[in-house]
Amino acid sequence: MKNNMEDFFRDKRQEFDAVEPNIGHFERFQAKLNKEKTEPKKKGGTPWYVLAIAASVLLFFGYWMGNYNQSTSIEQGIELAEVSPQMEETQNFYVATIQKEINEIKLKKTEANQKIIDDAFIQLELLETNYRKLTLELKESNADKRVIYAMINNFQSRLQVLQNLMDRLEEFEELAPQENRV
Structure with missing residues (x-):
């Protein structure tokens, strides 16, 4: 051919x-x-192998930082929901109820009752800190029933603080219109 x-x-x-x-x-x-x-030849850009090396270094650095942060971060405890399905239901109930109460309180928040609400939320923060300590104890004690009861009691205490706050807010609302009339 x-x-x-x-x-x-x-x-x-x-x-x-x-x-x-x-x-x-x-x-x-x-x-x-x-x-x-x-004329000198112009390079068309960065060679592919330089980009591959840079990507490898970034991936390695990211992996290392992830492991480093995980090992040095504050130790996480075990949540009540991780103990058993029944405890998960219990935790979900209390968390949902507490969140509902907090949302209702936020709706009733005014400048006049600001101090009462702030004081109650400080108490809630203290209870939350105590709960975090209890999660660490639960992890160390391998789900000791005393720790579980303390965690449930903590939820109940938070709910009680919120219910007392709601009662005070309702009393405050009843008294506030009477004071304005006088």
Whole structure:
């Protein structure tokens, strides 16, 4: 096949050479060649292997930082829900009830009752801190029933603080309109 093509072009050479290049074509071509030789080649960007190395270093650094943070962070305890399905239901009930009470209190919040609400939330923060300590104790004690009862009691105490706060807010609302009338 190759010989056939070569023979074809050799025989038809006269027909292909019908058109001459423009005047100065060879000089322009030579100038372009010389220009490419004198100009330094521009790199097309960062080589792929440099990007691959950088990505590998970033992945390694991220993995290391994740493990480092995990080992040095404050030790996490065991939540009540991790003990058993019944305890999970208990925790979910108390958390949902507490959140509902907090939302209702936030709706009743005014400038006049701000101090009462702030005091109650300080008590809640103390109970929450105590609960975090109890989760650590639960982890160390391998689900000791005394710790579990203390955690449930903590939930009950938080709920009691919120219910007392709601009672005080209702009393405050009843007294506030009477004071304005006098």
